[in-house]
Amino acid sequence: MASRIELNPMVEMGEEQIESLYGRAALSPAGPITAGSWGSWQLRYTAGSYGIDENGTLLVAWRFASDWGRPQTSDSAAPNYMSARTDSRSCQVAPRWDPKGYIRPWRACLAIDIFDGALLPGETIIITYGDRSGGSIGTRAQTFVEKAFCFRTLIDAQGSGQYVTLPSSPRAEVVAGEAERLVAIVPSEAEIGREFDLVVKTEDGWGNPATSYAGTIVLEEKSGSISNLPDRYSFQPNDRGVRRIGNCTVYRPGIFTIRARSLDGALAGESNPLRALSTPGSHGPFWADLHGQSGETVGTNSVRDYFAFARDYSALDVSGHQANDFQITAQVWEEIQEAANVANEPGRFVAFVGYEWSGTTAGGGDRNVYFLGDRGELLRSSHAQISELADLATDRYPVSDLHEALAGRKDVFIIPHVGGRPSDLANHSAALEPLVEVYSSWGEFEWMLRESIERGYHVGVVAGSDGHKGRPGSSFPGAGAFGVYGGLTCILASELTRSAIGEALMARRCYATSGQRIIVRASCERRPIGSQFNLDRPPVFEIEIVGTDELEQIELWRDNELLHRWPPVQERRPDQLRLSWKGARVRGRARMARWDGALAIVGGRILAVEGYAFDSPVEGVEDWDAKRVSWRSITTGDTDGIIVTLEAQGDTILAVETPLVSTEISWSELGQGSKRIAAGGLDLELRIERRPMGLKERHFSASFRPADCPPGEQAYWIRVLQGDGAKAWTSPWYVTH
Numbered sequence: 001m002a003s004r005i006e007l008n009p010m011v012e013m014g015e016e017q018i019e020s021l022y023g024r025a026a027l028s029p030a031g032p033i034t035a036g037s038w039g040s041w042q043l044r045y046t047a048g049s050y051g052i053d054e055n056g057t058l059l060v061a062w063r064f065a066s067d068w069g070r071p072q073t074s075d076s077a078a079p080n081y082m083s084a085r086t087d088s089r090s091c092q093v094a095p096r097w098d099p100k101g102y103i104r105p106w107r108a109c110l111a112i113d114i115f116d117g118a119l120l121p122g123e124t125i126i127i128t129y130g131d132r133s134g135g136s137i138g139t140r141a142q143t144f145v146e147k148a149f150c151f152r153t154l155i156d157a158q159g160s161g162q163y164v165t166l167p168s169s170p171r172a173e174v175v176a177g178e179a180e181r182l183v184a185i186v187p188s189e190a191e192i193g194r195e196f197d198l199v200v201k202t203e204d205g206w207g208n209p210a211t212s213y214a215g216t217i218v219l220e221e222k223s224g225s226i227s228n229l230p231d232r233y234s235f236q237p238n239d240r241g242v243r244r245i246g247n248c249t250v251y252r253p254g255i256f257t258i259r260a261r262s263l264d265g266a267l268a269g270e271s272n273p274l275r276a277l278s279t280p281g282s283h284g285p286f287w288a289d290l291h292g293q294s295g296e297t298v299g300t301n302s303v304r305d306y307f308a309f310a311r312d313y314s315a316l317d318v319s320g321h322q323a324n325d326f327q328i329t330a331q332v333w334e335e336i337q338e339a340a341n342v343a344n345e346p347g348r349f350v351a352f353v354g355y356e357w358s359g360t361t362a363g364g365g366d367r368n369v370y371f372l373g374d375r376g377e378l379l380r381s382s383h384a385q386i387s388e389l390a391d392l393a394t395d396r397y398p399v400s401d402l403h404e405a406l407a408g409r410k411d412v413f414i415i416p417h418v419g420g421r422p423s424d425l426a427n428h429s430a431a432l433e434p435l436v437e438v439y440s441s442w443g444e445f446e447w448m449l450r451e452s453i454e455r456g457y458h459v460g461v462v463a464g465s466d467g468h469k470g471r472p473g474s475s476f477p478g479a480g481a482f483g484v485y486g487g488l489t490c491i492l493a494s495e496l497t498r499s500a501i502g503e504a505l506m507a508r509r510c511y512a513t514s515g516q517r518i519i520v521r522a523s524c525e526r527r528p529i530g531s532q533f534n535l536d537r538p539p540v541f542e543i544e545i546v547g548t549d550e551l552e553q554i555e556l557w558r559d560n561e562l563l564h565r566w567p568p569v570q571e572r573r574p575d576q577l578r579l580s581w582k583g584a585r586v587r588g589r590a591r592m593a594r595w596d597g598a599l600a601i602v603g604g605r606i607l608a609v610e611g612y613a614f615d616s617p618v619e620g621v622e623d624w625d626a627k628r629v630s631w632r633s634i635t636t637g638d639t640d641g642i643i644v645t646l647e648a649q650g651d652t653i654l655a656v657e658t659p660l661v662s663t664e665i666s667w668s669e670l671g672q673g674s675k676r677i678a679a680g681g682l683d684l685e686l687r688i689e690r691r692p693m694g695l696k697e698r699h700f701s702a703s704f705r706p707a708d709c710p711p712g713e714q715a716y717w718i719r720v721l722q723g724d725g726a727k728a729w730t731s732p733w734y735v736t737h
Contacts, residue, residue, distance in 0.1 A: 021049055021157075022164050023045055023047045024168045025045045025153040026168070028041070031173050033173070033175070035141060035142060035143050035177060036142075037141050038130070038138040038140055039141060040131065040132050040139070042126055044126050044127075046122065046123075047121050047123050051123070053159050054114055055159035056157055057112065058111070058112040059109045060109065060110045060151050060152065060154075061102045061106035061154065063295075064104060064298050064468070065105070065468035066149070066480070068142045071095075071110055071129060077136055080139045081136040082129055083133075084112050084127045086119065088119050088120065091115065091117035095113075097109075098110075104298065104385065105297065105298040105327075144208060145174050145470075146173070146301060146470070147173055147301055148172075149174045150170070151172075176208035176211055177208070178210060178212070179241070180204055181203040182217065183200070184269055185271060185315040185517070186199075186248075186257075187285075189277065189285050191280050193249060195228075195248065196249070197245065198219075198229070198245045200219070200242070200243050201241055201242040201243070206476060207474060207475075215264065216233070217263065218231065218263060219231065219245075221257070223256065226248055226251075228248050229258065232263065250274065253277060255274070255275050255276070255699060272516070272517035275546060282494060283528060286317035286350075286490070287491075288488065289310060289319055289475070291356075291466045292320075293324065294306040294323070297324050299469065301470040303339040306321055307351050309471060309472060310349075313471075313473075314473025314474045316473040317349065318491060318501055319349075325380040330388060333355075336355070337353050340354075346497045353375065353376045354369050358382075359381035361423075362398075363397050364400070365399070365421045366419050366420070366421045367402070367417070367423060367433075368416075369402075369412065370413055381396070382397060383395065406432055412432070413432060413433070417437035417466065418445045418587065420588075425448070430458065434505065434506045435459055435461065435505060435731075436448040437461075437462050437464060437466075439487035439513075439514055441466050441477055441485070442483060443484055443635075443636025444514070444727075447587075447682065453559055453732070459508070460529075461717075462489040462510060463488055464486060464487055464488070472486075481592075483634060485615055487513060488512070488513050490513065491504050492510060508731040511731060516728075518720060520720065523542045524539050524540070524733040530733070531733050534736045538709040539709070541704045541716070543556075543701065543702050543703075544699075544701040545699070545720055546700075549698065550723040551721075552692055552695065553695070554720055555719045557716065564706070570693065571693040573690060576645050576690065577644040577690060578687075579686075580640065580642075580689075581658065581684075581685065581687070582638060582639035582683065583637060583685055584635065584636050584681060592635075592636050599654065599656050600627060600657075601627050602652065602653040604648040605627070606625070606629060607645045609629050611641075612642055619632050620632065620633075641687075653667075660686070661679040674690075675689070713734060717729065
């Protein structure tokens, strides 16, 4: 049965009638399209019997999440050049790009305006994305996979501003490229003698599952302490790029990693660390991405695909699906709840029922709402994109109304976060909001924790992806609005059930990372992360960190002042420079700061250059020679940079130029320290330093007692920095002296 599209409240038409009147669209080549590939695609529109009148418009809209190359019409030799032409002799066409041209989630639009006449029935408009006729490389396709990427084609035939969607709007599958990475995932903790699973997966250059990979890999653990680990495995077609290998057992205490490499030597990877214990503690580590969306609202693919990806491909223990409330119809809410309940399997995988309360910043800003049961009450911030108004009375706005409606309940909790609408922390419920989100694909938001501490709140920290690309737990930024790889939360819970995970989160017994499975085991006076208690002496901290790379610095903070760091003094490389930059423009959606720049050396010579903490293939070192290095980079609160090996004397000059700050300094002035230059915005900063040598190992442990304990309550928390730029933050201990 043909679907029906409502043109206005009075008229409904079938697909055939719509296309007879408004026209058809087709794409060539029709697909599949390799994610992130450069190419040229033509969209051909043939007018229906209405034609398109003078001042009418043809729109081709993409979903908000898409990072397809932004069309431009000014330079035919440059990437992403787009052209539009018509065979009409009765009108002209003019293309323009409008990033807010239509209704969410179909925001980004290519608009073709009709002028100097009308487009007549049967006449065509041909749009060429990535027109190569003038020397352009083409256009870069969306960097993430999608079952049915849609070029949503809409017609305003009468020039009235009212658009009709063509049922024939072209769709094409976006598929992964060839494997470029091997990734191995193991539990962060395992009991000696108990079986655990190893997940091995392949990724293309943009982080998509390389589903066509059919190679053979070799697996090894150098100490020989893990039994039932196969020597090798050959990927099969039904693996689709990921294989779960069960029945592995570790038989002695220690910290272990498993290395994977392809038999042909083209791919290699190392697992996250596994900590083997003879007697596990009462609270085991479970990894979570609590925040993301699917195609039912502003994301990609279905909510069922979303939970399956989190569990099977990202090897997560816990996931939440947080759709924007103002897009959730009653039917979609039922689908979300059902999908979460089907995916939820105590002991194996926890899927929370939840949604994102998406009020404007003036009304409190974004909040994620989670329920511990099978169902939840959808209390929207608004019905902004919902035409069904039967339940309009259930809306709760501003956020204080939401807090009031949920007050006293023990089966729900809320996490403020920063995405499109930053949470206003002046609005806070101590009973319902035990946590804040300090990291996601949108960027780094440590200010959420710092401001909460200044306000006297008792909150812990989480990180997630807020991913819109259907890849919870493995959320790469791609080439669009997202700035960094998505974060992860490690939850220290008694068991893998909704109630136990919820209890741990509400007790703040968790820590956040920038996406790496860094092990943080720490206590304050033998109390776990997130505890609140009284003490009449300086507290004793026991800290153990196991990184996924060499550890650079471990910091203990008291409120918002650095209390102690390890190592106390950084040794520095005499022959290497680290140049880094960080921060965001603002707290809101326009936070992205562009740092494209160059370093010039006068009186010295560059020997080698490597990137530091770049987040995607569109960033990184562009070019370098003995005297100069250039790069492309954006930051959204995070840090990027370069590491330069050089020959330098005391009078060697380092000249840095970026759009935000430029400076010069001599090698001798730099000495053994660093130079920092503030650039405004939200912690925007350029830093020049001789490269820190860090702790020179991945495993760190220490016992520490501060020299003093000021009266009153203090929040103590730990921040971990790795040599590769990865970070971890613990929830604070709240200690009253």
